[in-house]
Amino acid sequence: MRLLRPFPVRLALSAGLLLIVTNRSSLAAEATLPLPARPEAIAFPPLAFEPPSAAAFRHVLSEGTVVFLAPSHELPLINLSITFKGGRSLDPAGNPGLASLTARLVREGGTARKPAAEFDEELDFLATDVAVSATDTFTTATMNCLASTFDDSFRLFLDMLREPAFDADRLETTKARLLAQLAQRNDDATSIMGREWKRLAFGPDHFSAAEPTAASVEATSREQLQEMHRRIFHPGNMIVAVSGDFDEATMLAALERALAGWSRGPEAPAPAAPVAELKPGVYHVPKDIPQGKVLIGKRSITRDDPDDIPLTLLNEILGAGGFTSRLMQKIRSNEGLAYSARSVVTANVEYPGIFYAGFESKNATVALATKIVFDELRSLSDELVTEDELETAKKSLIETFPRQFESKPKTLGVFVNDEWTKRPADYWKTFRDKVAAVTREDLRRVARKHLDPAEMAILVVGDWEAIAAGDLDKRASMGEFFDGKVTHLPLRDPLTLEPLE
């Protein structure tokens, strides 16, 4: 790879063993030499990495379910995960949180064969970890057990997925705990920020922004949970991944037996795209804290957009690259305005993700830090990034690429996601070449198209009166954004989500 600066003698080597031998003898000689004056003077041995191919791990059971297997015998553990299509995306209007509550009760509500408490005791005695949860677009069930307890653990796990009992007492307990959790929704400014940002970005009715209320939780019936369970948990809607200490043929046979007689339903529908548009401007939600929390952003691209990789690089340079990124340098390191400043791009498969930059700063310097973000966003459209910035961002993406596959569970996770979302088969094989091919001009074009600050919303959670005026030195005030117009959003009742006051 072109990132390395090897000595010619090492460049000629390819076999790992030979390399090590050579290294050892050369190191002994090097030990007496002065140390390299700078890190750039170090010659690194080459590291050849090819991403694994999903096909080598993929199996199809006789009834059609796709399974990825990766045996590994270093530790006597087995990790099994089942990914079901659909999560919060399946929540019906008026009952946001139903998929999550269903997932929770599948885990907590016992099975047709065992009361909930007995089921939990058995799993705990086996020392087996089991979790079920729903995200925006998937529901996952995972099991981590000692290889010696696999048969017993897997039997319980399958009973739970196939025939959950949704025990009435457990449902009541879980609802009560959930209500206590809902009551805390305004306690931490971070959770207010998360809720209001999603409402702005996707509209309050989209599944990714909608949150349960006390009334919707209380009204949820056992029958609704059972219905949601029927839609999600069946072989027609799942992909299995197993890694760890097992024999491949034995595991395939165990899975064949396990799925026998479990009737296949239809695959869950794709998630709905948001209808609402994000309206640019300044928004504020009140919270009495000595620091303003800020997000600045807009809707972004879908995962398979051709601008995906250039936008990733741009985001790396702007605010995803840690201390090396512009926002961290200018806001934290130069000015000391924040502990952390960052930017994030998410890309959904079926509908656009979001871009946002964010930081937390003392009230008086919220405006100044916001101004720095705006200046940097404009600069990405007006000027080319430096050669050095692009080079650093590319090297970082290329050199950290192997970490996507650093463990067996992580590798299988990539395969499962790619299978569900029909990612092109050569995506990972050509990923580094695609990164290397991006130019500075590409980044400017992509910045103009996707990162125009005039199209963004600024959301501030904090004490507006202390924030609006800006810093003591008058370097910035909130009045300079969007002609000084501010939309004051109400704090919402944590239980009803209705505006307070």
Next chain:
Amino acid sequence: MIGCLLAACIGGTPLPAQQVAVEEFTLPNGMQFLLVPRSDQPDVVSAGWVARVGSVNERPGITGISHFFEHMMFKGTGTIGTRDPAKDARYRAEQQAVRDEINQLVWTRQYDRFFKGEIDDPWDPANDTQQLRVLRGRLDALIKAQQGRGAGGPDAGTIVKDEFDQVYTRAGGSGMNAFTTYDITCYFITIPSNKLELWAWMESDRLHDSVFREFYSERDVVHEERRLRTESTPTGKFEEQFDAMFWASSGYSWPVIGWPSDLNSYTFDQAQEYWNVYYRPKNLFGIVVGDFDPVIAKQMISRYFSRLVPGDREPPPVVTLEVPQLAEQRMIADGDFPPGIELRYHTVPAGHVDSYPLDMLAELLNERTGRLFTGLVEGRGIAATAGAASDTRKYAGLFAVSAHARGEATPADLEAAWYEELARLQDADVPDRELRKVKNRLAAENYRRLESNMSLFIQLAFAEAILDWREINDAPAKYEAVTAADIRRVARTYFTPTNRSVAIYRRQAN
């Protein structure tokens, strides 16, 4: 923190405990290294080092300086982070002179005005005297000039911003970070296997030739960190106060991040002094876990880290012991949080013979089938969440039980329920099957902790800094040996009314 980690080391039972093979060696300058080659995660290495220093080694006046050091360690060296080391040193010397003058004025004149009630905050620039305003302006100008953002423009600047991070970023480093606790300060990164020499270069360079660059501007960042973690979270400032109340004489009573006035007050000389005592090779150790050849790594480490110069002073022992608590302590906090409770008891340091049954006791209380969930969350239906932790540190320990109320339940109900559960633990032996269940779970945890390089790294860091790295291999047998009688004994010994402190949390009316 260590309590949870040690708890994760528990093992034994029908399975033989997994032994972690650690190659250990010490350089002539006294710096020790722990190497764990393993190939399950191919092509990557997690590497780092630990300074055996934390906030417990501080004293009033310099609280938080250990954590501040952690920030300073990313600011570069004579080679990394500057394009003109000589000029950069002159900037630093000038800044030091001005800042020392500012500090003197604040500690005398401004503190005096504050004590008399003339100003509300001696450190707030809004309360500056004319003389202070001028000095602060000069310091600010020097800082900007050094950054290339002031008079003289970019050419006058000497800093290459965050070059330390950039070098690693270009080389595929990820997860570069550090943390400071009461007892240890730890620096780490994950790198591609072929970049181990870069790690040795970078880390030995910053330990050999550290420069406290941006010594004055960085404390604004730490103030923001304080606001973020302590002051802007619902319970942060109350937890800080609870700590200060719980510990009477121990150095665990002040926060790791430091008191705000101390954070403003550190002088360059104090920092240099701290460095000379605590950041010398004998007080440090390195850890490398992952896919590498140990023979090559050993040579590489020896070649680079041998440049560190041994110090001429031993770190002073921590001599102040926590005095026994004689009466119950109680704190009532009103704020934006659900009604809840935290009870704490003074216990024992890590490695104490009673620390093993105490850790086991926490496990008995936790998890879905533990006694807090079945007793408080489900059985009595008064808690939304409940948990316990045995936090055994280097010089002292504590045991904490906490719960949030649900429904109409009050903190008083939670407190009463805990005393009932406690009485059960004190009056009767834990049944065999329940003890076996906990031991089984901890035995599985003994393997799960090895599933990632970073998790193993962190366990070695704490074990070696506080006891001995061998503890991660020895602990499983010690936990396996714990009996029901041991648990009952520690429940009676430590969980007494006069040894407890209680924090009551109440939701404040809007």
